[in-house]
Amino acid sequence: MASMSIVFFLLFTSFIGGRAVPKQSSHIALGSSLSPITQPTSWLSPSQKFAFGFYRQGSGFAIGIWLVSGDNTTVVWTAIRDHPPLASNAILVFTEDGKLLLRTERGQEKLIANATDSASHASMLNSGNFVLYDKDSKIIWQSFYFPTDTILGGQTLFAGYQLFSGLTENDHSTGRFHLKMQDDGNLVLYPVNTGDTPGDAYWNTETFGYGSKFHLYLNKSGSLFIVNGTTLNIVYGLNKDSSTASNQNNAIYRATLDFDGVFRLYSHVYDESGYKVSKLWKALDNPCHVKSFCGFNSFCTMNDDQPYCICLPGTDFVDVNHNSLGCERNFSEAGCRVGKKNASFYDITTMENLMWGDRPYVVSPMSIEECSRSCLEDCDxxxxxxxxxxxxxxxxxxxxxxxxxKEGYTALLKVGMRSIKSDNPIMAKTPVIVITSKRAIVQIFLVSLSCTVLSCVALAVSGLFIFKSRVLWYKRLLENGNFGLNEEVTLRLFSYNELKRATNGFKEQLGKGSFGAVYKGALYKGKRLVAVKRLEKLVEEGEREFRAEMRAIGRTHHRNLVRLLGYCAEDSKRLLVYEYMSNGSLADHLFKAQTSPNWNERVRIAQDIARGILYLHEECETSIIHCDIKPQNILMDDFWTAKISDFGLAKFLMADQTRTFTGVRGTRGYLAPEWQKNTPISVKADVYSYGIVLLEIVCCRRNIELDVSNEEEVILSTWIYKCFVARELHKILRGEEADKTMVENMVKVALWCIQDEPALRPTMKSVVLMLEGITEVSIPPCPATMSE
Known part of the structure; x- marks a missing residue:
């Protein structure tokens, strides 16, 4: 246990130390630029082992970070990886206003690093991390936080983050596989464009857990860990042979999801001849175990230790130059004929020891002969x-x-017979009919002319019907006042009857607010559960909330915001369709449940809410003030991820605004003092509300509670401040076991958030950093309202 604690301590010492400004770094000043063909083409690290800049990809160039090793380029990170290859006249500019921009040959500008603030300088570090600093030399952006297909020694893959393989060995565009560090602690490999279900996974670490934030960490000694609070799961390491360990001081380690879908760990050891690359570990010994390595209707086999794809009988490659794209039938379908008639056009080929991943649509007891005959006669x-x-x-x-x-299955594959092709002998024996009678020719002509006339009339009637239906639809759209709405948000438009059917006539109510009720519904034949919000108040107020929510989250997408899927605006009916949150609201779990969430779970929920508010305040195109942050508006999904909902009262700030005047919005008990003073409102109003919610999360009770034994405990914030000053924070936990330092930090963060003066409250970015333990929390002053 002691050795595990030492490893854990060393692991996090190196991780946290990576956040500080390193002693050795290449200083890249504002105004610097790179070109693909004229020097400089890249910025080197002080050790000259890593470079950031332009590298060759196909017929053009790409931007990324690579390990410098003679003519061999090992790319470890790629910017805008799915952008077409860049021309030789593209330029990468570190502008005077602190932005890292790509200017393409057509004059377009693309942001390479989406930093929260303007940078004052940049560095390519010896660790392989490219970072941007602000004027106080604090890191505001780093490539380590946005991995592509690789993590390096000292880098972390956080929960919810993924690595995506390259398309090919030399093309680093997004490929066909991804590695996911799941919130449940399991590290899993999936093919892309699947549902990421257990049936799609082809490798995992089986490190399931609950209650803390998981992440994958590769230390600088080449050991790969999954870390969860105080738990350490070793993926690879500690048992390396002595020959590897002796060279670790000169080694650079990288864990890469290769283009073939296998996650591998490499070491690069430098000697006089350059880097010697070694494969230390791989997730799969057999590349053929990678699901979707071969496409539809094909399977993988090995040839001289190299995997390749083979088409099933009756199929050919879709693209002979890219065998992994799968196979398609090489014969024409005869069409469905009932029973034995269908069997005369097909045959069955058998293959032993073959399986596939999808579930059968029919399972029946029968002999192999009956099974073969049944498949021949079945059109499907x-x-x-x-x-x-x-x-x-x-x-x-x-x-x-x-x-x-091992399984011992026999595969019965339906293939086409020559009799359905144009050159089959059956069709060749068919007698050719020659018509010589003039009367028969006239009859055929009249029948053909009649069919042609009838077809033209049918087409004209159909065209007229379609035209009139389009005109009526357009008029209805104008009458409903919805013209141009799809240009503002890219959401699905539902009809009222469709949502009425989905909710079974608005039968199951999930909750009710000031503007209407929320109902449970199911779309796509019950496969997708949704929450349908029907606005029922006065037309003007309901329309205002409807448009506010559409604007607020119609264009946003963040893991801590409830996702808006679509809407209905039919006549005076206004409905919003959200993703369904199966685990209810935070208020239910804090105030109503018999068992409250444990301490670690509450810490994670508090961090989730803070990240969601930070996104609204600083990462949207225009800053959004939610105006109604409270536990009832924090919903929990299937994985207990906290998501902010109900944007009906949200307020937007213009690009040059930091404050705005507006009427009082929100819920009593969570309102910042400035709402009552008729002063301009800023994002700090949400910070105050979050502070109250944070105190409620810590204590699992409401801010104002009349039914308490001690009169001092009625107002939660006042009582907690008194306990904090008296160093008696154990009272607020009521015997619950928790990290005392974490409890004190969360209380201090909350007390800073509820300061009466908005200028004293921290930004949500600072709140996130303090909750994550990155920034130290100072002692807060007493809020003015408590000192009166």
């Missing part, structure tokens, strides 16, 4: 698996096809 059946008198029929296309010697 493209293949079947047979084992132990069980027939499992499957539709095409087949995915995740693989060889499996």
């Amino acid at each position: 059946c493209g293949a079947a698996l047979f084992k132990s008198d069980s027939c499992m029929k499957q539709k095409l296309p087949l995915r995740y096809v693989r060889r499996d010697m």
Whole structure:
């Protein structure tokens, strides 16, 4: 246990130390620039082992970070990785106003580093991390926080973050596989464009946990860990052989999700001839175990230790130059004929020890002969698996096809016969009919002319009907006042009847607010649960909230904001469709549940809420003041991630605004003092509300509670401040076990947030840093209202 504590301490010492300004760094001044073909083309680290700038990709150039090793370029990070190759006249500029911009050959500008503030200088560090600093030499952006397919020694992959493989070995565009550090502590490999379900996963660490923030960490000695609070799960390390360990001082380590979907750990040891690359560890020994390594209707096999794809019988490669794209049928379908008639156009080919990933649509007990005949006669059946008198029929296309010697399945694959092709002998024997009678020719002509006239009339009637329906739809759109709404937000437009059916006539109510009620619904035949908010108050006020919510979150997307999926604006009906939050509101769990969330879970929820508010204040195109932060508006999803909802009272700031005048908005008990003083409102109003919510999270009770034994405890904020001054914070936990330092820090953060003077309250960025333990929290003064 002591050795584990030492490893954990050293791990986090190196991690936290990476945040400070290093002693050795290359100073890149404002006004510096790079070109793909004229010097300088890159900025080197002080050790000259890493470079940031332009590198060759295909017929052009890309921007990234690479390990410098002669002619061989090992790319470890790529900017705008899915952008087409850049031309030779592109320029990377570190502008005088502190922005890192790419100027393309067409004069377009693209932001490379989306820093929160203007930078004053930049550095390419010896660790392989490219960073931007503000005027106080604090890091405001770093490439380590935005990994692509690689993490380096000293780098962390946080929970919820992912690595995406490259497209090919030399093309670093987004590829077909991704590695996900899940919130549940499991590190999992999936193919892209899947549901990331357990059935899609092809490798995982099985490090499930609950209650703390997980992250993957590669230390500078080449050990790979999954860290969770006080728990350390070793993925690779501590058992390396002595030959590897002896060179670790000269080694650079990287963990990369390669283009073939295998997660590997490499070491680069420098000697006189350059870097010697070694593969230390890989997640999978057999690349053929990677799901979707081969596309539809194909399977993977090994040839001289190299994986390659083979098409199933009856199919050919979609693209012979890219075998991983899958296969398609190489014969024309005869069309569906009932029963035995269908069987005369197809045949069955058998293959042993073959399996695939999708579930069958029919499973029936029968012999292998009956299974083969049943698939031939079934229009939907493209293949079947047979084992132990069980027939499992499957539709095409087949995915995740693989060889499996252990299961012992026999695959029955339907293929086309020559009789359905144009050159088959059956069609060749068909007698040719030659018509010589003039009467028959006239009849054929009249029938053909009649069919042509009828077809033209049908097309004209159809065209007229479509035109009139479009005109009526356009008029209805104008009458409803919805013209131009789709230009403002890119959301799905639902009809009222569609949402009425989805909610079963607005039957199951989830909650009710001042402007209307929220109902549970199901879309896509019950596969997608949603929450439908129906605005029911006065038309003017309901319309104002409707448009406020559309503007507030129609264009935003953040893991700590409830996602808006669509809307309905039909006649006077106004409805909003949100993702369904299965675990209710934070208020339910803090104030109503028999068992409150444990301390670690409450810390995580507090951090989630802070990140969501930070996004609204500083990371949107225009700053958004939520105006109604309270536990009832914090909802919990399936994974207990806290998300902010209800933007009906939100207020927007113009680009040059920091404050604005508006009427009182929000809920009593969470309102900042400036709401009552008729003074301009800023984002600090949300900070005050968050401070009250943070105190409620710490104590699991409301801010104002009349039914208490001690009169001093009625107002939570006043009582907590008295306990803080008296160093008696153990009273507010009521016997619950918790980290005393963390409790004190959270209380101090909350007391800073509820200062009466907005200027004394911290920004949400500072709140996040303080809650994460990155920034030290000073002793807060007594809020003015408590001292009166």
